[in-house]
Amino acid sequence: MIHVPFKDPKKSAKHLEMRQLVRAGTFYGVFKHVHDGGPHYRNDPQVLLWIDHPGAAFRWLLEAYLERNRRGANTKVAITDLRRLLRDLDETPPEWVKDKKIRRSHRRRLLMRDRAYYSKYWPDLKPSDRVIMPDGKKKYCL
Numbered sequence: 001m002i003h004v005p006f007k008d009p010k011k012s013a014k015h016l017e018m019r020q021l022v023r024a025g026t027f028y029g030v031f032k033h034v035h036d037g038g039p040h041y042r043n044d045p046q047v048l049l050w051i052d053h054p055g056a057a058f059r060w061l062l063e064a065y066l067e068r069n070r071r072g073a074n075t076k077v078a079i080t081d082l083r084r085l086l087r088d089l090d091e092t093p094p095e096w097v098k099d100k101k102i103r104r105s106h107r108r109r110l111l112m113r114d115r116a117y118y119s120k121y122w123p124d125l126k127p128s129d130r131v132i133m134p135d136g137k138k139k140y141c142l
Helices: 009-015 018-035 045-050 054-070 076-086 100-113
Strands: none
Touching: 009 054, 018 045, 018 054, 018 076, 018 100, 045 054, 054 076
């Protein structure tokens, strides 16, 4: 999953702890498979959120990989691949990325996963196992 605690993908990546940055790598594999025309994962809820905005999804993933690289992981192959993919894609994010309620919901979910790490960024938030999805319904966040 790509967590969206901020509108800016670079700022979001800087605030994520390493486990979440690694999980972005899993989403990268899934999303790239779908983008390349692969038959699997097309109905995955996370893929459906980004499927019409591949440039934006790859931009978020690139920022996650760049942040992992800054923290010492060797992600140069993925970074090169993502930069190549982004050459011809529009990076306009989906409208739901601008929704404050959704971003706050993502912050709460992150806080639930690692309170010690995320409470320094969002000390006033209470954790939640529910995430508001772009369709307005509350669903479990994968």
